[in-house]
Amino acid sequence: MSFLDTFFNAAVMARYAPDILRGLLVTIRLAALVVVTGLGTGLALALLRSLGIRPLNWAIVFVVDAFRALPPLIIIVLIYFGLPGAGWAPSPFVSTWVSLALVLMAFAEEIFWAGLTAIPAGQWEAARSTGLGFGQTLAHVVLPQALRLTIPPLTNRTIAITKGTALGSVVALSEILGAASSAVSNSYNPSPLTLGTAAYLVLFIPVVAFGRWVETRFAWKR
Amino acid sequence: MIQARAIHKHFGALHVLRGVDLAVAERELVFVIGPSGSGKSTLLRCLNRLEEPSSGSIVIDGIDLLDKRTDINRVRQRIGMVFQSFNLYPHMTALGNVTLAVRKVGGKSRAEADAIGLAALERVGLADRADHHPAQLSGGQQQRVAIARAVALEPRVMLFDEPTSALDPELVGGVLKVMRELRESGMTMVVVSHEMGFARSAADRVIFMADGAIVEQGTPEAVFGAPVEARTRAFIGQIQRHA
Numbered sequence: 001m002s003f004l005d006t007f008f009n010a011a012v013m014a015r016y017a018p019d020i021l022r023g024l025l026v027t028i029r030l031a032a033l034v035v036v037t038g039l040g041t042g043l044a045l046a047l048l049r050s051l052g053i054r055p056l057n058w059a060i061v062f063v064v065d066a067f068r069a070l071p072p073l074i075i076i077v078l079i080y081f082g083l084p085g086a087g088w089a090p091s092p093f094v095s096t097w098v099s100l101a102l103v104l105m106a107f108a109e110e111i112f113w114a115g116l117t118a119i120p121a122g123q124w125e126a127a128r129s130t131g132l133g134f135g136q137t138l139a140h141v142v143l144p145q146a147l148r149l150t151i152p153p154l155t156n157r158t159i160a161i162t163k164g165t166a167l168g169s170v171v172a173l174s175e176i177l178g179a180a181s182s183a184v185s186n187s188y189n190p191s192p193l194t195l196g197t198a199a200y201l202v203l204f205i206p207v208v209a210f211g212r213w214v215e216t217r218f219a220w221k222r
Numbered sequence: 223m224i225q226a227r228a229i230h231k232h233f234g235a236l237h238v239l240r241g242v243d244l245a246v247a248e249r250e251l252v253f254v255i256g257p258s259g260s261g262k263s264t265l266l267r268c269l270n271r272l273e274e275p276s277s278g279s280i281v282i283d284g285i286d287l288l289d290k291r292t293d294i295n296r297v298r299q300r301i302g303m304v305f306q307s308f309n310l311y312p313h314m315t316a317l318g319n320v321t322l323a324v325r326k327v328g329g330k331s332r333a334e335a336d337a338i339g340l341a342a343l344e345r346v347g348l349a350d351r352a353d354h355h356p357a358q359l360s361g362g363q364q365q366r367v368a369i370a371r372a373v374a375l376e377p378r379v380m381l382f383d384e385p386t387s388a389l390d391p392e393l394v395g396g397v398l399k400v401m402r403e404l405r406e407s408g409m410t411m412v413v414v415s416h417e418m419g420f421a422r423s424a425a426d427r428v429i430f431m432a433d434g435a436i437v438e439q440g441t442p443e444a445v446f447g448a449p450v451e452a453r454t455r456a457f458i459g460q461i462q463r464h465a
Contacts, residue, residue, distance in 0.1 A: 125272055126309035126368070130323035130375060131299040140322055144313050 009191040016183035016192045023179030024199045030097055030175060031162045031203070038101040039158065042108025049109070050116055050138065060109070067106035072164045075099040080171040096168035096175075104161045111153050115146035148218050155211030163204065176200060223248045223379055223410045224269065229278035231264055231434075238264045239275070240434040246379075251411045253421040253442070256431035257457055262414045265431070266381050269412065270301040283378045299327055302372025306384040308364040310356040316343060316367045317352040320374045328375065342374035343367070346400045362393030366400050373404070380404065382413040416461055422446060430454045 049060050067075070080095035090098065119142045127137040169178035180196030224246040231239040239261045246252050254262045267273040269280060271287055271294055280287040285297050310319050320339035324330050330338065343349045346366035348359075356364050365385055372380060382401065386394045398420050405411060405424050415421070421428055421442050428445040430438045430453075438445060438454045449455045 120309075122305060122307055122309035123311065126303075126305060126311075126371075127323075128295075129270055129272060129298055129301070129303040130371065131295045131297075131327040132323055133295050136326050140326065141311050145311075148313065 006189065007191055007194050009189050012183075012187045012189045012191040013195055016179075016187065017195060019174075019179045019183055020176065020192060020195045020199055023174055023176040023196070024203065026093070026173065026179075027165050027175040027199075027203060030093065030100075030165045030168065030173075031207075033097050034100040034104055034162055034165070035158055037097075038104025038161065039108050039154070041101070041105040043112050045105065045109040046112035046116060047138070049113055064106040064109050067102050068110070070103075072099055072103050072161070073167050073170060075102060076167055076171060092168060092171040092173035095171055096165065096173055100161055100164050100167075103164070104158065107157045107161065108154060111150045111157065112146065114153075115150035116142060118149055119145050151215050151218055155214060159204065159207060159211060162207070163200075166200075176203075223250070223283060224412070225279075225281045226265075226269065227279045229265065229268055229280070230276045231261070231268060231273060232276045238434050239268070241278075242431075242434070242436055244429070244436070246410060246412060248410055249408045250426045251405050251413065251424055253425035253428045254412065254414045254431060255416060255421070255428060255457070255461075256437075260431040261434040262431045263383050266303075266383050266412060266414050269379075269381055270298055270303055272303070295327065299323070299375045300378045302369075302375065302377035302380040304365070304368050304372055304380065304382045304385045306387050308356070308361070308368045308388070310364050310368055310371075312356050315353045315355055316348060316359065316370075319356070319367055320371045323371070324374050338374050339370070342370040345373060345403070346370045347396070360393055361389045362396045365389065365397045369397070369400055369404070377409075379410045379412070382411065382415065384414055384416075386415060386417055418446065418461065430457065432457070 045060050045064070049057050076096055076099040079090060079099055080092065083090060123141055123145070124137055127141040128134075132140070165175055166177040168175050169181055172178065174182070176196045176199045180192045183192035184190050224244065226242065226244040229239050229242040229244075230237070242261070242265055244252075244265070254265070256262045264273055268275045269282070269287075275288065278288075282297065283300055286292055287294075287297060311322070314322065317336065317339050320342050321332075321335040324335040324338050325332060328335070340349055340352060343352055346369055348363060348366055348370065351359060351363060351367075356367070359367065369385075385401070386397050389397065394417070398417060401411070401413070401420070402424055413425070425442050427439060428442050429436055430445060430449070430451070432453050438449060438451045445454065446458055449458055
């Protein structure tokens with residue numbers, strides 16, 4: 001069998017393209033949910049941490065460190081195979097979503113927190129001295145500056161973790177890789193993997209480009 | 223206008239203010255000098271509770287600053303503060319810097335706040351820079367915007383913490399001119415600075431601090447011309463040699 005027949009078999013590709021497309025839609029939904037919930041909860045934790053309540057901060061740091069330390073695949077497997085024993089049996093989709101969101105939350109919290117602490121104390125003092133409260137200073141002065149600082153590391157991390165949606169194939173989630181793998185097994189031909197690769201490129205190159213655009217858009221005049 | 227009594231401040235084991243009494247009359251300009259580490263900046267920062275005094279009492283414009291029931295954010299509108307390092311918000315224009323608290327604390331609409339902010343920028347001679355970001359302004363211009371940010375809230379008192387120390391020499395004049403105009407408009411001011419020329423021409427009273435206490439105070443002529451205490455003499459001799 002020639003290389004072209006093996007990896008670019010038009011008949012096989014045509015037959016399994018609808019499966020890969022369905023997988024692509026699953027990946028898009030999953031990725032969008034992971035990004036929104038992961039970044040949202042990460043920012044919420046960083047803001048909670050800025051209140052400086054010590055026992056709460058210990059808890060936040062413990063959770064964040066745990067999810068930064070654990071490989072995402074382990075978390076997915078634990079949730080999918082472990083939680084049913086505790087009375088909740090999440091679907092493959094929910095297991096993957098929750099796992100990746102937790103990991104993104106942990107990294108995002110650390111990045112947001114680093115951004116918040118990088119803002120000089122003088123900014124807080126200047127704002128507070130005009131009568132702005134803690135929350136107002138955070139919302140109007142500190143957070144806007146911190147968010148700009150965090151955009152480059154945040155886009156990198158978000159892309160890296162969102163690509164982890166492929167791990168869902170391990171718990172039989174028919175996202176791009178899952179759909180492609182089944183197609184490979186059924187057709188005895190790896191061409192669906194080529195399609196899957198193309199699907200990832202189609203999905204993530206715009207995401208990477210968007211990240212770059214956001215970085216330039218929010219760099220303020222210095 | 224300001225009555226501060228027996229102010230003590232400890233930073234851990236460090237006793238930074240050792241029972242400072244300071245009374246400032248309405249429309250008075252009090253100038254505070256002293257060696258680095260003498261507690262003058264800490265004293266100033268206690269006057270709007272950026273630092274919490276360890277003990278003592280502070281009453282400003284009839285309001286007990288250290289009373290737990292006092293809404294510190296309300297009081298701080300009445301006490302303008304200008305910092306050595308300007309501390310402008312880099313993500314906002316000059317006008318945005320000046321109007322933020324006018325809107326969020328003063329409760330003014332954006333249109334009202336913009337009018338107030340432009341008037342404040344006009345006062346410091348920078349109305350034409352309203353839409354510039356801080357990074358596009360010189361240090362002197364940034365400090366004048368910072369003064370406008372405080373003035374826009376119509377404070378009863380203005381506190382200046384070494385407002386010209388971070389400026390190149392040729393930019394100091396513009397800032398001092400704005401401060402002089404503020405003083406002529408009747409603003410009560412407490413100024414921590416080493417600008418002796420400004421003190422001589424604009425201050426009603428000069429206070430010399432050392433080791434967390436007021437060592438000597440009097441008119442500029444008295445303190446600079448004929449200091450009584452040996453430490454004051456030594457300090458003034460030093461800064462005049464370098465001036």
